[in-house]
Amino acid sequence: MTARPLAAALAVALLATLASPADAATKKKAATPKAPAAPTACTDFYGYANADWLKANPPTPGVASISALDQLRQRAHQQQIDLLNAAMASPSNDVQKLLGDFWASGLDEAAVERDGANPIAPLLGRINAIKRAKDIPPAIAALHQVGIPVAFNFSADVDLADTSRHVGYFTEGGIGLPDPAFYTRTDAETREVMDRYRAYVRRILLLTGTPEAQLDAQVRQVIDLETRIAQAGRPLAALRDPRANYAATPTANLAKQYKRLQLGDFLKAQGVTDDQVSMANAGLFTALDGYVASLPAEQWKAFLRWRVGDAMAPYLAKSWRDASFDFRDRVLGAQVSPKPRKEAVLDAINLAAGPMLGREYVARYLPAASRTQAETMAAQVRDALSAMVERDARLGAAAKSEARAKLAALKIEVGAPRRDLDYTVQPMGRGSFGSNMLIASTWRHREEMRRIGRGNADRRWDVLPQQPALTYDVPQNRLIVTAAMLQPPVFDPTQPAAALYGSYGALVGHELSHAFDTRGRLIDSKGEARDWWTPAEQAAWAATTGRIATQAGAKAYPQLTGVKVNGMLVADALVADQSGLEAAQAALQAAQPGASKETTQAFYSAWARLWPEQASVDAATARAAGSAYPPGMWRANLPLMNQPAFGTAFACKAGTAMQPKADQQVRLWP
Structure with missing residues (x-):
């Protein structure tokens, strides 16, 4: 009984081996699945427009992700290195001499x-x-002057009561750990970190010279003082709300209120003469005012030595750098190797002398013609957006007017901040990187303090010109476009104007929509x-946003x-992407x-070519779970699917993937 099935199986196998090669080839060919059809403009415009990029940039093992905008950032990074190499070899002005020596x-x-x-x-x-309590506050003020905040932070930021100016903010900080909860939590993970x-x-x-x-x-003294400071501060989550962290205080009262901490003298040391903070x-x-008097001077000295050593360790000899890396980068940052x-030196220069590097970057890499064209185009997109808002039925007369x-009041700033800084700096040599770091940090702090006061809010941006960025500054009502952003794929002056509207213009429109969105x-x-x-206006906008969310939620996440x-x-x-695209198209x-x-067609193709990317499964999984930005495929395609003009330009029939039927499209602006 058991032999018959075995015999039948052998017979089938024998017949298979005796089959002709032609028959076998035919069967093999029939079993091979067909390759997916190449994307067309009407099936997947992202794949169609970016076919060459995707072919030239295949997924790479060990690389989490790469995109066209990543490549822009990498190019800007290399440009900075090239600039510094040139300044080191043959500086042509005083700022280049400083940068080259640094x-x-x-x-x-x-x-x-x-x-x-x-x-x-x-x-x-x-x-x-330091001998006594009164010596401690001047030492704290002096360290702040060289860019080493201790015991607390003091920085310039927008005055929430008057956004035309900046004030000095006294806030938590100036201790060694980023989260004050580390000092008081008792779970096993926190104990290990501590x-x-x-x-x-x-x-x-x-390393600072403390005897064995x-x-x-002294370690106990440092931890004790930092714990006291952390306990007097507020939880990290409470520091994220700008409104909860603003309280106008007259500076005239500080000297009396915090006599032992000498805050009045602190402000003078920072060069701040404003009437409030x-x-x-x-x-x-x-x-802190109490700790100056109640804690031993020796404890303060240990704490201050530690803060200086910690802040400067990355810029000193290897024993210092290793100590800093082992804790700050390996333990806190999960970094495997330095x-x-x-790269480390470039990071240091951007930290301490970033505006100097930015000044030279603009001069070297931003043609005047590109700057003028970018300013003109941004103004055109602004005007188009204003006209579209005027026709919008969701907004009432008062909201439209606002x-x-x-x-109309928007400031357009392209390349670098409108007002330059004072580059009077102590000379640098080539023999001491750490000393140069302190010289540059002192200069940067001085220029930051000069932002404080009326009429000084536009002294600088919160991003450097050599860092690619295109952003709307809500408090200052200004569009900021850095010099580094004005290069392909965002801004390519060799392309026709239509392409510039589709890439740069649409990104401008995206940002300007934030002037009146949620x-x-x-x-x-x-x-x-x-x-x-x-x-009612909020509900109408939310309904439109909900329709776009529904569209996106039906799409499969790539990979x-x-x-x-x-x-x-x-x-x-x-919503901002589509708003920007529609405004740029109108412009x-x-x-x-x-x-x-x-x-x-050139307009829409330029839009799509902003977004090509390759991502590993792990990177895509993380982004799908937590990123507020959709994957490149849908950033490119979804706004285009809602544009009837796109279907006309590429002859896409209604009901195709890239041109849904009219009742399934969402238009933001009339």
């Missing part, structure tokens, strides 16, 4: 090793000279904080099986009435 001193690792801890010796000497932290404090104190016999005691947590400074020397006023509606045209939408795009998570970005039509089909 760069050369950082690249010379042998000189850094020879220099040891010499750069911070004067700072440590001043701290070691053990590693104590070991790091010990290493730094030893005193190390354990913000101090939302007065309790912290009351506590950055290459060149939106028009905001757009964020912008909270600041009016005068810079005052108030909600100028009615509940992931069974995962859809989180429509509600990415809806705001898609193009106004600039080139009756544009040809080829012109319109």
